[in-house]
Amino acid sequence: MGRSNESLLKAKREKQDEFYTLYEDVENEMQHYDFNGKTIYCPCDDFRWSNFVKYFRRNFNELGLKRLIATNYDIGEGAFVYMCDANGEYAFRVDGKGDYRDYNALRDEADIIVTNPPFSKWRDFFKWARVKDCLVVGPITALHYNEVYPLLLTTNLKLGYKGHRERIGFYHIDTDGNSVFKPAIWFTTLEVEHKDKFIPTEAYSPEKYPYYDGTDIIEVKPYNKLPKDYYGKMGVCDTFFFYYPYLDYEVLERRGDLKLNGKAVYERLIIRRIKK
Numbered sequence: 001m002g003r004s005n006e007s008l009l010k011a012k013r014e015k016q017d018e019f020y021t022l023y024e025d026v027e028n029e030m031q032h033y034d035f036n037g038k039t040i041y042c043p044c045d046d047f048r049w050s051n052f053v054k055y056f057r058r059n060f061n062e063l064g065l066k067r068l069i070a071t072n073y074d075i076g077e078g079a080f081v082y083m084c085d086a087n088g089e090y091a092f093r094v095d096g097k098g099d100y101r102d103y104n105a106l107r108d109e110a111d112i113i114v115t116n117p118p119f120s121k122w123r124d125f126f127k128w129a130r131v132k133d134c135l136v137v138g139p140i141t142a143l144h145y146n147e148v149y150p151l152l153l154t155t156n157l158k159l160g161y162k163g164h165r166e167r168i169g170f171y172h173i174d175t176d177g178n179s180v181f182k183p184a185i186w187f188t189t190l191e192v193e194h195k196d197k198f199i200p201t202e203a204y205s206p207e208k209y210p211y212y213d214g215t216d217i218i219e220v221k222p223y224n225k226l227p228k229d230y231y232g233k234m235g236v237c238d239t240f241f242f243y244y245p246y247l248d249y250e251v252l253e254r255r256g257d258l259k260l261n262g263k264a265v266y267e268r269l270i271i272r273r274i275k276k
């Protein structure tokens, strides 16, 4: 590939990363967690405009934070390190791009990594952040990632509050100031408790729940149609993970080869109700 093509692609990728989380989305999610005595690090956040920084700064005392740290990626206006603690706040410019990978020491000092990172680098970012507790926005497709899916099964990783029984995604502001809807969800290692637990109410019938071709697995779609009286294998889509830790089901496997009446269906989690 020619040099100019390469830099065009790079510019396109970087532009796709420039979407900014709205204050209300930050506030709506953060209010559920306990940050008392914690050091929070926002590694993809320019302290001058990030709504994560704004939220934690504004609520610093009320949340009982120990320290807030923010660093940003230089997209033309410089890279900064920002800190806020009981002694006050300060920021200084640093050399280099402000890449999160250059800040292992800040990450190691933090208790919780909180941000909306660049989706083009999400897998790598998540591996980097996962060393600590984290509360991060991610694409819905991340549910399929090998770095993510096994953690969801062990409930070491959970999906956050936003997205639970509501439209999945956020309005973000892009660099031109436009409001853009992007499908996204919160991923966190922190405690999550959904108060409105899901209780299956549908009765099973073979007509309502067909088998995938040549299998003993029934299709359940959407997942809130889970039958209350069926104990065989069932196929559901990934949004099931919103409920998974709070339901009496086990996940058996993931299948991407299923067909219904000859038509291929998207990847499914194969689950089974645990008899109690």
Ligand SMILES: C[S@@+](CC[C@H](N)C(=O)[O-])C[C@H]1O[C@@H](n2cnc3c(N)ncnc32)[C@H](O)[C@@H]1O
Binding pocket: 017, 018, 019, 020, 021, 043, 044, 045, 046, 050, 051, 052, 072, 073, 074, 075, 098, 099, 100, 101, 115, 116, 117, 118, 119, 121
């Ligand atoms: C989806 S935006 C979100 C920005 C901000 N966290 C927010 O929620 O509004 C992702 C941000 O990550 C920044 N970024 C891209 N590559 C980065 C890297 N290697 N290290 C740190 N930040 C990076 C981008 O400049 C962009 O501002």
